[in-house]
Amino acid sequence: MKRPPSPHRPRTLAPIARVPGLDYGVLDELLGYSLRRAQVAMFLAFHAATRGVGVTPPRFTALVVIGANPGINQSVLGRVLGIARSGAMALADWFEARGWVERRRHLDDGRAWGLHLTPRGETLVAAMKRRVAAEDRRRAAVLGAGERRELLRLLNKLAG
Amino acid sequence: MKRPPSPHRPRTLAPIARVPGLDYGVLDELLGYSLRRAQVAMFLAFHAATRGVGVTPPRFTALVVIGANPGINQSVLGRVLGIARSGAMALADWFEARGWVERRRHLDDGRAWGLHLTPRGETLVAAMKRRVAAEDRRRAAVLGAGERRELLRLLNKLAG
DNA sequence: CGGAGACTGTTATAGACCATTACAATCTCC
DNA sequence: GGAGATTGTAATGGTCTATAACAGTCTCCG
Numbered sequence: 093m094k095r096p097p098s099p100h101r102p103r104t105l106a107p108i109a110r111v112p113g114l115d116y117g118v119l120d121e122l123l124g125y126s127l128r129r130a131q132v133a134m135f136l137a138f139h140a141a142t143r144g145v146g147v148t149p150p151r152f153t154a155l156v157v158i159g160a161n162p163g164i165n166q167s168v169l170g171r172v173l174g175i176a177r178s179g180a181m182a183l184a185d186w187f188e189a190r191g192w193v194e195r196r197r198h199l200d201d202g203r204a205w206g207l208h209l210t211p212r213g214e215t216l217v218a219a220m221k222r223r224v225a226a227e228d229r230r231r232a233a234v235l236g237a238g239e240r241r242e243l244l245r246l247l248n249k250l251a252g
Numbered sequence: 253m254k255r256p257p258s259p260h261r262p263r264t265l266a267p268i269a270r271v272p273g274l275d276y277g278v279l280d281e282l283l284g285y286s287l288r289r290a291q292v293a294m295f296l297a298f299h300a301a302t303r304g305v306g307v308t309p310p311r312f313t314a315l316v317v318i319g320a321n322p323g324i325n326q327s328v329l330g331r332v333l334g335i336a337r338s339g340a341m342a343l344a345d346w347f348e349a350r351g352w353v354e355r356r357r358h359l360d361d362g363r364a365w366g367l368h369l370t371p372r373g374e375t376l377v378a379a380m381k382r383r384v385a386a387e388d389r390r391r392a393a394v395l396g397a398g399e400r401r402e403l404l405r406l407l408n409k410l411a412g
Numbered sequence: 413c414g415g416a417g418a419c420t421g422t423t424a425t426a427g428a429c430c431a432t433t434a435c436a437a438t439c440t441c442c
Numbered sequence: 443g444g445a446g447a448t449t450g451t452a453a454t455g456g457t458c459t460a461t462a463a464c465a466g467t468c469t470c471c472g
Contacts, residue, residue, distance in 0.1 A: 106334040108411075114332065115320035118381050119313060122388045124294040126404055128309065129411035131291050132334065134284040149288065150429095153279060160275035167449060174268040174292065179430055181451065203438045203449040221278050228282045232410065239406055244286055246403040249394055251268075251289035310458090327420060336460055341421065363420040363467045 108132050123250075137231035141223040150175070152224060154183050155209070155217045158193060163206035165198070192216060268292050283410075297391035301383040310335070312384060314343050315369070315377045318353060323366035325358070352376060 108129045119125040138149055147155070150173050157172055158164055170180035184207060187193035192213035195205040209217060232240050268289050279285040298309055307315070310333050317332055318324060330340035344367060347353035352373035355365040369377060392400050 108334040109331050110412075111328060111332055114317065114324075114328075117316045117320035118385055119316055121404075122385065123392050123400070123404065123407075124291070124298050124309065124384075124388055125313065126407040126411065127287060127291045127294055130407040131284070131287040133411045134287055138284050148429095149284065153285065156277045156279055157274065160277035164274075165449075168271060168274075171269050172271055172274065175429090176431055177450070178432085178452085182429085201439070201449080205450070224284075225278055225282065228284055232283050234409055234412070235406065239409075240283070242402065243406040243410070244281075244283065246395065246399055246406070247283075247286040247290040249399075250392065250403070251286065251293045252270075252394070308458095325420075335458090337421070338423080338461085339459060341423090342458085361420080361468070365421070 107136060134228065134231060137227045138224060141227035142220060145220070147220065151183065151186070152220065154180075155187070155192070155213070156221065158187075158207045159209050159214065159217050162208050163196075163198070165201075165204040165206060167204075169207065187213070267296060294388065294391060297387045298384060301387035302380060305380070307380065311343065311346070312380065314340075315347070315352070315373070316381065318347075318367045319369050319374065319377050322368050323356075323358070325361075325364040325366060327364075329367065347373070 135149065138152070142152065153173060154169060157169065166180040166184055167177050169183070170177050173180065173183075184193060184195065184205075187207075188195065191210055194208055194210050196208055198204040198206050232243075235243065295309065298312070302312065313333060314329060317329065326340040326344055327337050329343070330337050333340065333343075344353060344355065344365075347367075348355065351370055354368055354370050356368055358364040358366050392403075395403060
C-alpha cells in the first residue's frame with residue numbers, strides 16, 4: 093500500500109508559473125489547485141522574510157506556538173503541526189542545537205519534556221515574527237484591506 | 253524478542269488540528285498560515301477522491317494538463333508544476349509504466365518528446381476529474397456559492 | 413556554412429522531510 | 443497493584459525534489 097504524501101509543505105521554491113497559451117482544463121475551477129498556487133506565492137514571501145536562517149513554515153509555526161505556550165510538550169506540538177511525534181522531536185533537536193529552545197522536565201509528568209524559548213530564542217522569534225508578518229502583508233497588498241479580511245475569513249471557514 | 257512483521261495499517265492523514273486552549277499567537281493573522289490549513293483540508297478531499305490510485309495532486313495536475321495539451325513536452329510540464337526537468341521525467345516514467353501516457357517523438361524538434369494520454373489514460377483521467385471536482389465542491393459546501401466564487405477570485409488574484 | 417550557445421531528455425547523486433515501528437519509562441484508572 | 447495508554451527516543455525506509463553532468467539537437471548570427 094502506498095503511503096499518501098504529506099500535504100503540509102509546499103514542495104518547491106519555484107513559483108507555479110502560469111504558462112501562456114496552455115489549457116489548464118478543470119484545474120481553474122478547483123479550489124484545491126488555486127489554494128496551492130496561492131500558497132506557493134505566499135511561501136515565496138515567507139522565504140524572503142526568513143532568508144538565510146533556515147526557518148521553514150513548520151519551524152516558524154513551531155517557534156511561535158512554543159513562544160505563546162511555554163512548557164508545551166512535543167506530542168502536542170506534533171499535533172499542532174500535523175506531524176508524528178518523531179518529527180516533532182527532530183524539530184526540537186534542531187531548535188535546541190541552535191540554542192533557541194530548551195527542554196525542561198515537567199514537574200507533574202515524568203515522561204514529558206516542556207519546551208521553552210531561550211532568551212536568545214525569544215529575541216530571534218520576535219524579530220522573525222515582525223519580518224514574516226510584514227512580508228505577508230506586503231505580498232498580499234494586491235488585495236484591498238477588505239479583500240484581505242474576507243479572504244482570511246473564507247479560508248478559516250473552509251479549514252474548519 | 254522480535255515481533256512478527258506487522259501488516260499494513262491504513263494511515264489516517266493528519267489534518268492540522270486546532271488544539272483547544274492553545275495560543276496561536278501571530279499565526280491567525282497570517283495569510284500564509286490560513287492558506288496552509290485550508291490547503292490541507294482540501295488535500296484531504298482530494299485524497300478521498302483518488303483513494304487507492306496513488307495519484308497525488310501534482311500527478312493529477314500533470315494528467316489534466318497533458319490531456320488538455322496533447323504533445324506537451326516534459327520541460328514545459330515541469331514549468332507548469334514548478335519542478336525541475338528531472339522531476340517531470342520521473343512523472344512521465346510513472347505514467348508510462350502504468351500505460352496512462354505515452355511519449356511520441358516531436359516531428360519538428362528532434363530533442364523533445366511529446367506526451368499524450370493513451371486511450372486507457374483518457375478514460376481514467378476523465379473519471380478522476382469527475383471525482384476530484386465533485387469532492388472539491390462537496391468539501392467546499394460549507395461556503396455559499398457566492399463565497400466559493402469570491403474565494404476563487406481572491407486566490408487567483410493573490411497567486412498572480 | 414559553421415560554430416557558439418541554448419535547450420531537451422536523461423541519469424546519478426544527495427538531501428530534506430516524514431511515517432512507521434519498536435522500546436523503555438511513566439502516568440492513569442480501575 | 444496491574445493493564446493499558448501516553449511520552450520521548452532511536453532506527454529505518456520511502457517519497458519527493460534539486461543539482462550537476464552528459465549527449466543529442468536546435469537556433470542564430472557572423
